[in-house]
Amino acid sequence: MPPNSLANQLISLTQSTPATSTHQSALPARKLPGSLEANPRLGHWLRLEPNGVVVITPGKVEIGQGILTALVQIVAEALDVSPARIRLLPASTGHSPDEGVTSGSRSIQESGLALRHVATEVRDLFLDLAAARLDVSIEQLIVDDGLIRASNGTEVSYWDLYSPELFAREASLEVVSKRPADFTVVGTSLARIDLQAKVTGQAAYVQDLQLPDMVHGRISRPPGPGACLIAIDVSSVERMPGVLAVVRLGRFLGVVAAREEQAIRAERRLAGLAQWAAGPELPSSDPRELLQWPAETEVISERGTLGAVEMSGAQQLRAEYTKPYLAHAALAPSCAVAKFSGEQLQVWTHSQGIYPLRGDLAATLGMAPSDIVVTHMEAAGCYGHNGADDVALDAALLARAVPGRAVRVQWMREDEFGWEPLSSPMVVQLAARIDEAGTIVDWDYALWSHAHSTRPGGRGGVNLLAAWHLEPPLPAAIPGNPPLPAGGSHRNAIPLYDFPNQRITNHLIRRSPVRTSSLRALGGHANVFAIECFMDELAHASGADPVAYRLRHLKDMRARAVIERVAAMANWQPHVGSDGECGRGIGFARYKNLAAYMAVVAAVRVAETVQVTHVWAAVDVGQVINPDGLKNQIEGGIVQTVSWTLKECVQFDRQGVSTRNWETYPILQFGEVPAVTVELISRPDMPPVGAGEGTQGPVSAAIGNALYHALGVRLRDLPFTRERVIAAMSS
Amino acid sequence: MALELMVNGKLHAVSAEPETPLLYVLRNDLGLVGTRFGCGLGQCGACTVLLDGVPVQSCNLPLDAVAGRAITTVEALAPAQALHPLQAAFVAEQAAQCGYCTSGILVAASALLARTPEPTDLQIRQALDAHLCRCGTHVRILRAVHRAARVLRGEQDAA
Known part of the structure; x- marks a missing residue:
């Protein structure tokens, strides 16, 4: 970035x-x-x-x-x-x-x-x-x-x-x-200019590219990021029908075959033959592991002096919120096609950064960037840094073994879940003091996270999976964060509210047990989730209505406008109790503190299952280029975040990611999708800003707050699964 | 070995092992790339085709199980150069973002509307529940299926 x-x-x-x-x-x-x-x-x-x-x-x-x-x-x-x-x-x-x-x-x-x-x-x-x-x-x-x-x-x-x-x-x-x-x-x-082709089943994605004499590759990955290849005899694989090449470079192991199903069968045989030495055991995937590791600590915002105001009758509240590792979980596993013609390499890819990818490919392959042409083709939605770049190097490494032939490599479902970069877990600890009237006087906020940016083009190394498996391996670039004000793990950590005294502390743990990188909203998801749920806690501690309480602490007129609009859309009624089953909550943020304003109300129903029944959103992106396209982005962001919030959590076994298919990493299905209502506040004279990532934090927070309204218990650890809701209610 | 497949009303001779999943033959031998690979495990629905009119997932369906049966892919939902009312409705409602799940959903929805001309929201949700959409366009998809159903019933096309 x-x-x-x-x-x-x-x-x-x-x-x-x-x-x-x-x-x-x-x-x-x-x-x-x-x-x-x-x-x-x-x-x-x-x-x-x-x-x-x-x-x-x-x-x-x-x-x-x-x-x-x-x-x-x-x-x-x-x-x-x-x-x-x-x-x-x-x-x-x-x-x-x-x-x-x-x-x-x-x-x-x-x-x-x-x-x-x-x-x-x-x-x-x-x-x-x-x-x-x-x-x-x-x-x-x-x-x-x-x-x-x-x-x-x-x-x-x-x-x-x-x-x-x-x-x-x-x-x-x-x-x-x-x-x-x-x-x-x-x-x-x-x-949309692209939909006609997509609804008629025409070639629309890099997965669909068919070049003359194209052949197919598959990669046989280690059982986990630290495993070493001790021995493998590939001769029986080389004799399999259709197999054109077996490539072993350090612990990178792949196969090229004439037909796709032949490549898949050959890879399965390779996987069975390879003898791997297990790497160091992974820690638990519990986000609180973050608190155990050495961190780089930086105070990123300080205003006034915490504790300076002496108050009688003040209340102090503390809370800790977490989010787990999340997967991008694109519907299509990553895919690329590569072809060597003499000294020239062509790559077709769904990378989000063709130039940074070209640079890292050149560094890995020992080529001049000018000898590589990287061309983008669409794939399934990715929502951040997934396996798109990695598979491009996989294809190039296999293509080098069959010069003149185009090699198409598509990861299998378990490769995608097992090896794509994950969204970092996060822990947020908050403490606040409110005066007798409920006004927030002190706000003390600290977050812990791994890096959210390890795309190709980083400093000090190469960010492509297979490069780390070669012999000798190339070093990985230093994981990091985009700087503030946009930020990475600290994105949206500084609240938009006007608190007289505040301190925001960022604890960055660069080394992570598995690779972490950008997923939609980056740290803005967990930060807004924590801020907006804690605001709800403070509102309830003050006996205030959560909508009014936010407005009371907020001067920004555009921020106030989206909150007021969404409250009207959802017919928000202050101080209405719950029947013990249904509830409503609100969440708000300005994405990156400089892009779209977004306020969300969620309605939940907790019966046999935890169900989000309706989500309303009011959005201000300044000038709107395409209203229906914008609404589509916002609706989609809402539904995806409902999925993150209720269901999603990547888990490890001792070697690597264990949630490697849609049964172990379930996402929201048609039967569970809420009604969604979106309204745009159009400001044609304001600059247009992006909106694809604005909903994530507000939606998770609104659901958490709605569950509190419904049940009277506060859930602070994502995802809000049925088991967690039952546990919270019985404790 | 050679097998005969009836795809979109045409007979094709293909040379592949009988246990080969149908999906790879559709895409790589017949060039029908509208049927997409999503998981290879029958869990996501992106590869859905009609087998004798019934939606099935083609990623783990071996060739020898489909020989002699009528296979219909998304490419044959409408005659060439025309759009099935479902396809038109998906464009009109912008019922896609990346569109990777769209083919499978269109195929499944076409089977639903063939047997249930006036589906309820719940019936559509049930018919599509095996189909994953990561972009979160479900709400638009439900609207588009209702819209196509109205058109198929002869009502005027309107949002």
């Missing part, structure tokens, strides 16, 4: 100010918006093709979030062409700007605002040319779907005026964007 997230936010703010003011603000170090600053050449983003086609080449990738549709809308709006004219090229290191990683709900800010700027400037260039060609002033021109008409009745199209040299220049700072009030495409629910 690039370290300049705040910078990008600020840039997007300056870019979105009305056109008249952009010329006046003569800041000395103005930058181009989003990813354009690092990739300023216009032709790197956009070009025209004959027959009225506009080609755009963003470096961000589709991961099921509908981003490409939103980018098409932004370009169509700024360029004044129909969305149907716009073709997207898949992101590739062969032709796309380096936009880092598609993550952190930053694609609209980084790619969208860059493309908006490029398209606006391109439109201006064409208007200049048209004015000269038609011998009129620019004011006498209008654009209609790429056709420029002059008031004297003459006309010329973008395509008449286009030459590639025209875009062989860097973007200029002086571009005046269209006013949001004039938008006709942005802000509408343009249909």
